[in-house]
Amino acid sequence: MLKVENLTVNYGYINALNNVNFEVNKGEIITLIGGNGAGKTTTLMSISNLVAKESGRLTFKGADITNLPPHKLVKMGLSHVPEGRKIFPALTVYENLIAGSLGNTDLKKPQINELVQKMYQLFPRLKERCDQGGGTLSGGEQQMLAIARGLMMDPDIIMLDEPSLGLAPIIVEEIFELILKIRDEGKTVLLIEQNASMALSIADRGYVLETGRVVLEGTGKELLNNSDVQKAYLGD
Amino acid sequence: MEYIINQFVNGICQGFIYALMAVGYSVIVGVVGFVTFTHGEVIVFGAFASFYIFLLCGNNLLLGVIGSFAASWLIGIFVYKICYERFFHAPRHIALICTIGVSMLLKNIAQIIFGPNKKPMLNIIKNKIYSFGIVEISKVQIVIILTVIILSALLFIIFMKTRWGISLRAVSQDKTAAAMMGINVKQTAMIGNCMGSGLAGVAGLLIAINYQTVYATMGSNLSIKAFAAAVLGGLTSVPLAALGGILIGIIENMGITFTSASLRDIFTFVFLIIILIFKPQGFSKKKGVRP
Numbered sequence: 001m002l003k004v005e006n007l008t009v010n011y012g013y014i015n016a017l018n019n020v021n022f023e024v025n026k027g028e029i030i031t032l033i034g035g036n037g038a039g040k041t042t043t044l045m046s047i048s049n050l051v052a053k054e055s056g057r058l059t060f061k062g063a064d065i066t067n068l069p070p071h072k073l074v075k076m077g078l079s080h081v082p083e084g085r086k087i088f089p090a091l092t093v094y095e096n097l098i099a100g101s102l103g104n105t106d107l108k109k110p111q112i113n114e115l116v117q118k119m120y121q122l123f124p125r126l127k128e129r130c131d132q133g134g135g136t137l138s139g140g141e142q143q144m145l146a147i148a149r150g151l152m153m154d155p156d157i158i159m160l161d162e163p164s165l166g167l168a169p170i171i172v173e174e175i176f177e178l179i180l181k182i183r184d185e186g187k188t189v190l191l192i193e194q195n196a197s198m199a200l201s202i203a204d205r206g207y208v209l210e211t212g213r214v215v216l217e218g219t220g221k222e223l224l225n226n227s228d229v230q231k232a233y234l235g236d
Numbered sequence: 237m238e239y240i241i242n243q244f245v246n247g248i249c250q251g252f253i254y255a256l257m258a259v260g261y262s263v264i265v266g267v268v269g270f271v272t273f274t275h276g277e278v279i280v281f282g283a284f285a286s287f288y289i290f291l292l293c294g295n296n297l298l299l300g301v302i303g304s305f306a307a308s309w310l311i312g313i314f315v316y317k318i319c320y321e322r323f324f325h326a327p328r329h330i331a332l333i334c335t336i337g338v339s340m341l342l343k344n345i346a347q348i349i350f351g352p353n354k355k356p357m358l359n360i361i362k363n364k365i366y367s368f369g370i371v372e373i374s375k376v377q378i379v380i381i382l383t384v385i386i387l388s389a390l391l392f393i394i395f396m397k398t399r400w401g402i403s404l405r406a407v408s409q410d411k412t413a414a415a416m417m418g419i420n421v422k423q424t425a426m427i428g429n430c431m432g433s434g435l436a437g438v439a440g441l442l443i444a445i446n447y448q449t450v451y452a453t454m455g456s457n458l459s460i461k462a463f464a465a466a467v468l469g470g471l472t473s474v475p476l477a478a479l480g481g482i483l484i485g486i487i488e489n490m491g492i493t494f495t496s497a498s499l500r501d502i503f504t505f506v507f508l509i510i511i512l513i514f515k516p517q518g519f520s521k522k523k524g525v526r527p
Binding site: 048050069070071073074075080081082086087088089090091095098099100102103104149153 | 399402403405406409410412413414415416417418419420421
């Protein structure tokens with residue numbers, strides 16, 4: 001569904017990504033793991049065309065999206081939930097959800113209302129807080145709002161950038177269960193995580209990034225049992 | 237005493253015009269994210285647009301308002317294309333200096349097109365004075381205040397109740413996140429800039445019928461007054477900017493009541509300086525942020 005070929009990104013003289021190749025198939029949960037500075041976020045940012053690419057080719061649903069601006073990508077069904085949540089602090093929870101649907105202009109009012117209700121079902125806590133300012137939510141609630149907002153554009157693939165960042169373990173578990181639920185609803189998930197064991201345990205396939213290169217790939221189970229991965233990322 | 241009260245009423249009326257300019261200013265700074273110095277010139281073009289509409293089409297206030305709004309909207313597109321569109325990722329002072337340059341350009345274009353002389357504004361509203369006890373208020377003033385209130389209400393509805401408003405506010409809060417939501421950030425920022433400019437244009441029309449004159453260089457002072465009022469609202473808070481505008485109008489008029497009309501601008505700027513010294517963030521508190 002989403003194919004990344006020979007992606008290279010430089011920040012000035014610094015090489016952030018070097019010939020990265022990976023592929024996401026429909027209905028999969030794919031995870032990219034790696035330490036700080038491995039290029040995980042950069043990968044997502046360059047898929048969303050928020051950073052300039054040095055070279056490489058991106059295809060989504062068979063179409064070349066290498067140079068499409070972000071608002072067109074969203075319309076094609078690619079949703080990006082950014083690192084650090086980036087919800088709109090002065091918009092209410094409900095308005096944040098509506099903001100998520102703005103990019104997909106095919107959605108009509110009844111469909112949007114339906115989606116909002118669906119999000120409230122998926123995230124009951126958001127319903128309780130629907131008139132509260134987004135900035136007043138707790139970290140976990142903000143992350144749920146960010147994911148819900150990402151789903152509001154009714155995407156085919158949702159890219160999650162470190163959804164566990166700065167959250168208590170129990171909330172992290174809740175979020176990972178939600179990710180499975182999202183997949184079961186027919187969405188494809190591209191998950192980026194530092195919490196490698198959690199990410200690999202729910203992922204169908206995973207890629208290990210190291211200083212801008214893909215050094216390992218395999219199914220979630222294979223990578224969990226791989227001794228290099230265990231040493232480097234799982235702390236055994 | 238009567239004189240003072242009536243000066244106070246004049247101050248409120250003038251304050252409403254400043255409020256409209258300041259509201260436009262805050263919308264621009266809020267949505268686009270850059271400080272602008274072209275506001276005064278936008279006001280002038282709005283005023284002249286209505287001047288010519290009244291000249292050609294007669295006394296039709298609604299047409300004048302629409303015309304000045306539309307003319308300033310177009311100027312807003314021009315300013316946006318030159319000053320902002322390419323500079324979102326550049327250091328902020330580049331756009332700022334660019335607006336100063338464009339402001340000079342527009343000022344001189346205005347002088348070429350409209351001539352350097354003051355023109356008498358047509359008397360489009362039959363001036364009647366209503367007395368409530370010792371308070372006197374003219375029909376012109378009532379029209380001005382009503383226009384400002386109606387436009388502000390419309391702006392409020394657009395911003396708070398429509399999807400358009402949500403995308404404008406989303407862009408004003410976080411452009412990167414808005415882009416990730418699939419909002420066309422550049423187009424939305426341009427619309428925000430044009431809406432703010434349009435309001436400034438209508439303010440120009442109101443200034444012109446209040447003073448009964450229009451001239452090409454009247455923008456510079458007004459620009460700084462709009463800025464001063466917007467500073468009171470922390471540059472991005474629309475209601476507080478409106479409050480700031482009304483306050484400045486009142487202070488100015490009370491000031492000249494006790495001194496001389498030629499000192500009018502001094503009061504605004506002294507007030508601005510005092511505010512900047514003691515409360516540089518304006519009256520606004522950051523909303524929606526966890527303490």
